[in-house]
Amino acid sequence: MPSGGAYPMDQCFIDRVYEGFEYERSRKEPPADFPVLPLIPGGRYTDPDFLELEQKFLWKKSWLYACHRNELPHKGSYILWNKTGSPILIVRGEDDQVRAFYNTCRHRGGPLVTASSGKVSGGLTCIYHSWSYDLEGNLRGVPDRRGFSDLNYQERRIYHWHEELDRRIGVEHIPELLRVAPRLSGMIERSSSEN
Numbered sequence: 001m002p003s004g005g006a007y008p009m010d011q012c013f014i015d016r017v018y019e020g021f022e023y024e025r026s027r028k029e030p031p032a033d034f035p036v037l038p039l040i041p042g043g044r045y046t047d048p049d050f051l052e053l054e055q056k057f058l059w060k061k062s063w064l065y066a067c068h069r070n071e072l073p074h075k076g077s078y079i080l081w082n083k084t085g086s087p088i089l090i091v092r093g094e095d096d097q098v099r100a101f102y103n104t105c106r107h108r109g110g111p112l113v114t115a116s117s118g119k120v121s122g123g124l125t126c127i128y129h130s131w132s133y134d135l136e137g138n139l140r141g142v143p144d145r146r147g148f149s150d151l152n153y154q155e156r157r158i159y160h161w162h163e164e165l166d167r168r169i170g171v172e173h174i175p176e177l178l179r180v181a182p183r184l185s186g187m188i189e190r191s192s193s194e195n
Contacts, residue, residue, distance in 0.1 A: 060084055069098055076120045076135060080113055089113060089124075093135040101137040105129065108158075159183070 044050055066081045072092040080103055081088040087103035089112060103112050105126035112124040112133065123140055124133045132141040162180045171179055 055084060066090055066100065071117075072098055074119060076122075077118075078113060078120065079117045080115070087111065091120075091124075091135055095136075097136075099136060105131050105133075106139060107131045107142075 064083065066083075066088070067079050067090055071077075071079060072090065075092055075094050075096060078089055078091040081090055081100075088100050089103040090098065090100045092098050104110070105112060105128070107126060107129050110126045110128035112126060113120070114127065120135075123135060125131070130143045131139065134140050159180065163182055166174055166179055166182075
């Protein structure tokens with residue numbers, strides 16, 4: 001094979017390719033020396049356990065065809081792809097490049113898009129907490145609209161965990177931009193002393 005990976009495209013080569021096409025088009029059965037093969041078990045196409053084995057040992061370890069570039073005709077065009085069980089967002093960026101990344105917000109894992117395909121303008125936004133991303137998947141903005149009192153019970157529990165995590169690590173070891181403001185520590189101490 002020549003350098004660069006290309007086969008020479010001389011007329012002899014082209015003729016052999018067309019002869020091969022014609023041979024395959026005209027034959028109605030396998031070649032005479034082809035071995036007789038047994039039937040393929042039907043369960044290989046319908047059994048969920050076999051599908052799980054395929055996904056684990058083949059499809060999650062192989063390059064998979066997701067879509068053609070032409071299916072993403074404009075900047076901001078996207079396709080949501082779930083064939084391997086993970087929500088993958090395939091999008092054409094502002095630089096006209098096609099990229100793929102998880103369809104999840106880094107904040108709490110909320111989806112960035114819910115429709116199976118479409119077009120977004122200017123970027124992607126988490127539908128739950130409004131974190132925004134550019135079309136290359138980079139975090140662009142975190143809203144600071146909600147106060148602590150706007151958090152629901154589950155969010156307050158998560159916040160409490162992060163306060164406790166900072167306490168256990170030692171707030172002096174955590175970069176200032178990554179610290180959470182201690183809002184619940186007084187309540188925790190009060191309830192602990194009451195017991």
